[in-house]
Amino acid sequence: MSEIKLANVSLKFPITFSDKSLRNNLYNFVKKKNEQFNFKSCLKNINLSIKDGDRVGILGENGSGKSTLLRIISGIYTPDSGTVNVIGKVLAVHALNTGIDMESTGEENIYNISFMRGIKKNEIDQKIQKIIDYSELGSSIFKPLRTYSSGMIARLSSSMLVTFESEILILDEFISTGDDNFKKKLRESILKKIESSNIFVFASHDKELVNSICNKKILLKYGEIINE
Amino acid sequence: MFNNKNNYINSLNNQILMCLHYWEMWFYPAWNDILKKYKRTKIGLGWNVLANLITILSLTIVWSFVFKIKIFELLPYMVNGFLIFFFFSNSVNNSCVLLSQLRTDIFQNLPIPFLSIILREISQQIFSYLHYLIIIILINLFFFDFNIFYLLLYFFGLIIFFLITIFICTILCIVSTRYRDIPPLVSSIVSVLPVLTPVIWKKEMLGNYENYIYFNPLSFMIEIVRDPIIGVSPKLDIYIYNLVFLLALYLLANILIKYKGNRIVFWI
Numbered sequence: 001m002s003e004i005k006l007a008n009v010s011l012k013f014p015i016t017f018s019d020k021s022l023r024n025n026l027y028n029f030v031k032k033k034n035e036q037f038n039f040k041s042c043l044k045n046i047n048l049s050i051k052d053g054d055r056v057g058i059l060g061e062n063g064s065g066k067s068t069l070l071r072i073i074s075g076i077y078t079p080d081s082g083t084v085n086v087i088g089k090v091l092a093v094h095a096l097n098t099g100i101d102m103e104s105t106g107e108e109n110i111y112n113i114s115f116m117r118g119i120k121k122n123e124i125d126q127k128i129q130k131i132i133d134y135s136e137l138g139s140s141i142f143k144p145l146r147t148y149s150s151g152m153i154a155r156l157s158s159s160m161l162v163t164f165e166s167e168i169l170i171l172d173e174f175i176s177t178g179d180d181n182f183k184k185k186l187r188e189s190i191l192k193k194i195e196s197s198n199i200f201v202f203a204s205h206d207k208e209l210v211n212s213i214c215n216k217k218i219l220l221k222y223g224e225i226i227n228e
Numbered sequence: 229m230f231n232n233k234n235n236y237i238n239s240l241n242n243q244i245l246m247c248l249h250y251w252e253m254w255f256y257p258a259w260n261d262i263l264k265k266y267k268r269t270k271i272g273l274g275w276n277v278l279a280n281l282i283t284i285l286s287l288t289i290v291w292s293f294v295f296k297i298k299i300f301e302l303l304p305y306m307v308n309g310f311l312i313f314f315f316f317s318n319s320v321n322n323s324c325v326l327l328s329q330l331r332t333d334i335f336q337n338l339p340i341p342f343l344s345i346i347l348r349e350i351s352q353q354i355f356s357y358l359h360y361l362i363i364i365i366l367i368n369l370f371f372f373d374f375n376i377f378y379l380l381l382y383f384f385g386l387i388i389f390f391l392i393t394i395f396i397c398t399i400l401c402i403v404s405t406r407y408r409d410i411p412p413l414v415s416s417i418v419s420v421l422p423v424l425t426p427v428i429w430k431k432e433m434l435g436n437y438e439n440y441i442y443f444n445p446l447s448f449m450i451e452i453v454r455d456p457i458i459g460v461s462p463k464l465d466i467y468i469y470n471l472v473f474l475l476a477l478y479l480l481a482n483i484l485i486k487y488k489g490n491r492i493v494f495w496i
Contacts, residue, residue: 014494022409075339078237078490090339098337103264112260115252116338144267 002088002167002198004050004073009082011068011223012039042068043079043223050199050216057210058203060220066203067172069220070094073201074170088198091117091166096157106141106148106156107132113160127163134189135159136182155182162189169197173204236341238489240398240482243343254344258351277359284310287428295433304371308364308454309427312386315357316393316446317418322349323397324404324411327496336496342489346398354390364457372459381461385452388470392449395477402484405495421446445473 042065050056058066071077072084074092099113110131114124132141135155145153174190194200194213204210210217219227236242247254266272288306292299323346327335331345368379404410422428425446431438441447448469455462 022407022413025407075237076337076493092339094337095333099334101260101264103267104260108260112257115250115256116334116340118250118253120250121252121256 002052003085004048004087004168004199004201005083005085006046006048006072007083007085009043009046009048009072009079009084010041011043011072011077011079012041013068015040041223043072046082046223046225048218048225050201052198054216055194055200055214056202056216056218057214058201058218058220059205059207059210060203061205064220065223066220067094068223070170070172070201070203086168088167089165090168090170091161091164092170092172093161094172096161097153100145100153100157102146103144105144106135106137109145109156110160113157114164117164119164131159131163134163151179158186162186162193166197168199168201169193171200171202174202174206174209238486240343240478240485243341243485246341247344247347250344253340254348255351258348258355261348261352262355273356273359276356277363280311280314280360281307281363291428295429297430300371304367304458305430305454306428307367308457309450310422311357311360311364312389312450312453313422313425313427313446315353316389316449317421318356319350319353319393319397320400320418321411321415322353323401324414326397326401327405327492328408328411332496335493342401342485342492343398346394346401350390350394350397368457368459375459378456378459378461381456382453385456385462385470388467388474389449389453392445392470392474392477395474395481398481399477399484402488402492405492406488425450442469445469449473 046069058069060066068077070092071094072079073086074090074094075086076092076094078084099109099116101109101112104112107128110128111121111124115121135141137152137155140148140152141156145156148156171190191213200214202210202214217228218225236246262273269275271278284307285303287310288299288303291297291306292302295302322330326345326349330349334340335342335345365379368374372378400410400414404414421444424444426441427450431441431447434441448466451466452462452470
C-alpha cells in the first residue's frame, strides 16, 4: 500500500545570500550587522493526500512551485515546516540525464545510475539485458557516451526509467524522446508503467496530457494550491 | 530505492547505516572513476605513481645532503610519509568542491545520502593510494625485517587515518558549499602542510620542541601509518590522540548534519 501525505508544508528558498564570502560574513558578524537574506516563498501551506490508484497531475505556470513540490515528495528537499509522509518505493525523474558520465560506456552508466538510485547489483544484473534490448543501442552500449548522439543518450536514460520498478512514480514533465518509432514505444511503456504504479504524480504545462492521464489535478500558483 | 529521505537527511548515523546497506551506491562508481583514468592511456594512474615517486626520490636525495642523513635511512621515512600525505591532500582539496562542482547534478536530482558522495570520493583516493601498497610493502621488506605485528599495526593505523579523513572531508564539504572562500583557503593550508608536518623532516630535529608538532593533528595521524611500516612502534598516546580526534570530528559532523543537513542542497 502506497501513500503520499503532505500536511501544512511550506518551503522558502534562499535566493541570494547576502554574501558567500567568509570575509564579509565575519565582518558583518563582528560589526553586529544583521544579514538580510532574500528568501523566496516557494510553497505555502500545502496539504495533500494521495492514495493508491491516484494519478495526480500538477499544473501551473513557470515558477509556481511544481518541481519544488515534486522534489519534496521525492525527498530531495525538506520543508521548513509541516510534515511529509511517503510510503512506498519512489522512482522520481526530475532530469532525465542525471548521473550520466560521458567517459563511461552505456553499460557502465546503467550500473552507475542504478546504484545511485539505490538498486542492488544482483537486481541490475537481472535487468540489464532488458534495458539494453529496450534501448535498441546494439553494440553501441559498450562504447563511451561521448560517441553517442543526444538522442542515443536520451534512449539510454529513458530505457532505464521504464525498467526500474517502483510503487510511486514521479515525473517532472512527460518524457518523449528519440525518433518516431522509439517515441511511440516509449509512450506506450510509460503509460503501461503509470498503470502498474500504485501512485503517479506528474508535473506539466500540458493540460490535455494531464487530462488524458490523471484522475486528479492540482493547480499551483505562487506556491499555493488554488484548485484541486 | 530509498524511501523517505527525511529519516536520514539530518542524521549522520542513519546516513552511515544507509551507506553500509547500499554500499554499491558509492563503491562501484568510485571504482568506475578509477577505471576511467586508465582509458585511452597505456598506464593510466601509473603516470601519477611514477611522477610522485620521482618527486619523493629527488627530495630524499637532496634532503639527505641538506640534513646529512643517509639516503637509505631517509627513503622509507619520506616515501611512506609523502604517500599518505598525497592521499590526505587530494581527498581534502577535492571534498571542498564536491558539491559545488563535481557532483552537483546528482545531489540536486537524486535523493542520495550526502555521505555517499563523500565516500565515493574517499574510496577513489583509497584506490589510488593502494596503487602504492606494493611499493610500500617492498620497501618495508627491503629495509626492515618482516614483522607481522607491525604490518597489522600499519593497516590498523591506515583504517583510523581513512576514517578521520572521511569526517574531515564531510565537514569541509558542507562548509565549502556554504562559503565559497573555504576551498582556496584549504588549498593554501594544505600546500604548506608538508612543511608544518614531519613529512619531509623528522620530529627529532626539533629537539626540545619535538612535542609541539602534535598541535598539528596531521602529525599524529601520519605517525600511526608511517611508524609501523618503518619498524617503529608508535606510542599508545599517539593512538589515543587519533581516536579522540576521530571522535571529535564525528561529533562535529553529526552536529553539522543534524542542524544543516536539509539546507545543503539549497547552498549549491
